[in-house]
Amino acid sequence: DIRMTQSPASLSASLGETVNIECLASEDIYSDLAWYQQKPGKSPQLLIYNANSLQNGVPSRFSGSGSGTQYSLKINSLQSEDVATYFCQQYNNYPPYTFGAGTKLELK
Amino acid sequence: QVTLKESGPGILQPSQTLSLTCTFSGFSLSTYGMGVGWIRQPSGKGLEWLANIWWDDDKYYNPSLKNRLTISKDTSNNQAFLKITNVDTADTATYYCARMGYGYNFFDYWGQGVMVTVSS
Numbered sequence: 001d002i003r004m005t006q007s008p009a010s011l012s013a014s015l016g017e018t019v020n021i022e023c024l025a026s027e028d029i030y031s032d033l034a035w036y037q038q039k040p041g042k043s044p045q046l047l048i049y050n051a052n053s054l055q056n057g058v059p060s061r062f063s064g065s066g067s068g069t070q071y072s073l074k075i076n077s078l079q080s081e082d083v084a085t086y087f088c089q090q091y092n093n094y095p096p097y098t099f100g101a102g103t104k105l106e107l108k
Numbered sequence: 109q110v111t112l113k114e115s116g117p118g119i120l121q122p123s124q125t126l127s128l129t130c131t132f133s134g135f136s137l138s139t140y141g142m143g144v145g146w147i148r149q150p151s152g153k154g155l156e157w158l159a160n161i162w163w164d165d166d167k168y169y170n171p172s173l174k175n176r177l178t179i180s181k182d183t184s185n186n187q188a189f190l191k192i193t194n195v196d197t198a199d200t201a202t203y204y205c206a207r208m209g210y211g212y213n214f215f216d217y218w219g220q221g222v223m224v225t226v227s228s
Contacts, residue, residue, distance in 0.1 A: 001171075032213070034214035034215075036155075036215075042220075043204055043218040043219060043220055043221050044155065044204070044215070044218055045218065046214065046215060046216050046217075049212065049214050049216075055216065087154065087155055089155075089214060089215075091212075091213035091214055094168065094213065095157075095168045095169060095170055095171060096157050096170040096171060096172070097145075097157040097213065098157070099154055099155040099156070099157070100154070101154045102154050102155075
C-alpha cells in the first residue's frame with residue numbers, strides 16, 4: 001500500500017495569511033493526487049485533482065502543486081470559511097486508494 | 109445536479125452484517141466511466157476507502173477488509189450497496205458513498221454520510 005504522510009497535523013493561521021499543507025507519498029504517484037476539504041460536521045468536498053487541477057466551483061485562492069512523491073496544497077488570503085480539515089488522496093496505485101491523516105486548519 | 113444519500117441501520121450488534129444503501133441522482137451507473145465508492149470515517153479520525161463499483165460492474169475492494177465486503181448496484185433504481193459481514197466495534201464510523209466520474213479514480217461528489225454504531 002502507498003502511505004500518504006501529511007504535514008502539519010494541525011495549523012493555526014490568521015485571516016489573509018497564506019497557508020501550505022504538504023503530502024508525501026511513500027512512492028512516486030505520478031501526480032495522481034486529490035485534495036479534499038472537510039468542514040466540521042460535513043462530508044469531504046473535492047478541491048483539487050491530478051495534483052494541480054481546480055475542481056469546478058472551488059475558489060481560485062486554492063491551488064495544488066507537486067510531482068513524484070511530494071505535493072502541496074496552498075491557500076492564499078485565508079478566509080474564515082476555510083476553517084476545515086484537509087485530506088490528500090492518492091489514486092495511482094490501487095487497491096487500496098489511500099488518504100493522508102488530515103491537516104486541521106484553525107484561525108489564530 | 110448530482111446528489112447521493114446513504115442509508116443504513118444506525119446501530120447493530122457485533123457479528124451481524126451491515127447493509128448500506130447509496131441512492132443517487134444526476135448520473136447513471138450504466139453510463140460509461142461512472143463509478144460509486146464507499147469510504148468510512150471513525151469519529152474524529154481519517155478516511156478509509158472500502159470499495160468501489162464501476163458502470164461495467166468491475167469491482168475493487170480494500171484488501172484489508174476484502175473477505176468481509178460485497179459491493180453491488182441496481183442501475184434501474186440508481187442505487188449502490190455495500191455489505192460488511194461479521195462487524196465489530198472497530199466498524200463504528202460514518203459511512204460515505206461518493207461518485208467517481210468519467211473514469212477518474214477520485215471522488216467528485218459525496219453523500220452526507222450515515223453514522224453506524226456497532227455495540228452489544
